[in-house]
Amino acid sequence: MTQPSKSELAILKVLWVEAPLSAREIQEKAGPQLDWSFSTTRTTLSRMVDKALLRPNTKHGVRVYTPVDSKARTLSGVMREFFGTVLEMKGPLPTAAFHDSKMLSEMEWLELDRLLNESGDDD
Amino acid sequence: MTQPSKSELAILKVLWVEAPLSAREIQEKAGPQLDWSFSTTRTTLSRMVDKALLRPNTKHGVRVYTPVDSKARTLSGVMREFFGTVLEMKGPLPTAAFHDSKMLSEMEWLELDRLLNESGDDD
DNA sequence: ACATGTATGTTACATCAGTAACATCTGTCA
DNA sequence: TGACAGATGTTACTGATGTAACATACATGT
Numbered sequence: 001m002t003q004p005s006k007s008e009l010a011i012l013k014v015l016w017v018e019a020p021l022s023a024r025e026i027q028e029k030a031g032p033q034l035d036w037s038f039s040t041t042r043t044t045l046s047r048m049v050d051k052a053l054l055r056p057n058t059k060h061g062v063r064v065y066t067p068v069d070s071k072a073r074t075l076s077g078v079m080r081e082f083f084g085t086v087l088e089m090k091g092p093l094p095t096a097a098f099h100d101s102k103m104l105s106e107m108e109w110l111e112l113d114r115l116l117n118e119s120g121d122d123d
Numbered sequence: 124m125t126q127p128s129k130s131e132l133a134i135l136k137v138l139w140v141e142a143p144l145s146a147r148e149i150q151e152k153a154g155p156q157l158d159w160s161f162s163t164t165r166t167t168l169s170r171m172v173d174k175a176l177l178r179p180n181t182k183h184g185v186r187v188y189t190p191v192d193s194k195a196r197t198l199s200g201v202m203r204e205f206f207g208t209v210l211e212m213k214g215p216l217p218t219a220a221f222h223d224s225k226m227l228s229e230m231e232w233l234e235l236d237r238l239l240n241e242s243g244d245d246d
Numbered sequence: 247a248c249a250t251g252t253a254t255g256t257t258a259c260a261t262c263a264g265t266a267a268c269a270t271c272t273g274t275c276a
Numbered sequence: 277t278g279a280c281a282g283a284t285g286t287t288a289c290t291g292a293t294g295t296a297a298c299a300t301a302c303a304t305g306t
């Protein structure tokens with residue numbers, strides 16, 4: 001699974017709050033922060049579909065996007081990669097330290113902890 | 124300060140163990156892991172100088188490279204960036220959780236803690 | 247002085263990500 | 277039914293990074 005880039009992560013974040021959303025809706029929610037033109041948002045969405053980060057669907061005639069992986073699963077991959085390459089920590093990772101990050105709910109932290117610690121393979 | 128890429132970080136890591144080193148020496152230490160040709164290593168070194176990640180010097184007629192920033196300073200930047208964008212944690216960051224990472228000595232962890240927590244500006 | 251081996255300088259090419267325009271298609275309103 | 281708005285498809289350009297070869301210069305032994 002390819003890791004999302006910084007920009008792609010920004011888009012995933014809005015879709016984790018609410019999905020599916022159309023390109024137009026995503027632009028409205030993420031565009032201001034990203035300072036992107038609508039075109040740019042669309043290109044990025046298209047590439048994310050290519051990379052299987054998003055799954056496209058057609059609802060009421062428009063194309064809408066849904067994240068393929070849950071927030072916890074995606075972040076566990078990103079965090080594993082980070083800790084592995086930057087800090088060279090391979091085994092179980094400490095996540096309790098971040099539980100006040102607001103990025104994830106208690107439930108999601110539980111899932112992330114499970115993914116990060118219960119061996120490298122996933123369901 | 125530009126963040127080092129994954130490959131650049133690998134080179135920094137060998138130079139944090141011992142510096143300055145020549146391109147040839149760096150290749151001997153990092154090449155096998157990176158699986159790079161000597162040419163590739165040299166190109167990367169050159170770009171790192173451009174980005175002010177390394178400072179070149181000439182010792183005994185050969186070009187040697189020294190990291191511009193300490194391990195602690197570099198990693199603090201990388202970690203701040205990561206926690207900011209991925210986990211959206213802006214204030215003081217918890218690092219105690221990683222103290223068994225082996226990447227840094229006690230002294231270096233102290234420096235890193237200081238850099239990460241004592242406001243955004245640095246000396 | 248010449249050859250041979252390192253060291254250094256220069257150039258090249260692919261891919262990906264950032265950033266965006268142009269072109270087309272289609273449905274809806276007047 | 278014709279025009280316009282919005283949706284989708286296609287193409288383009290730049291910079292960074294991965295990856296590497298070619299070409300040249302310099303030192304050292306014979």
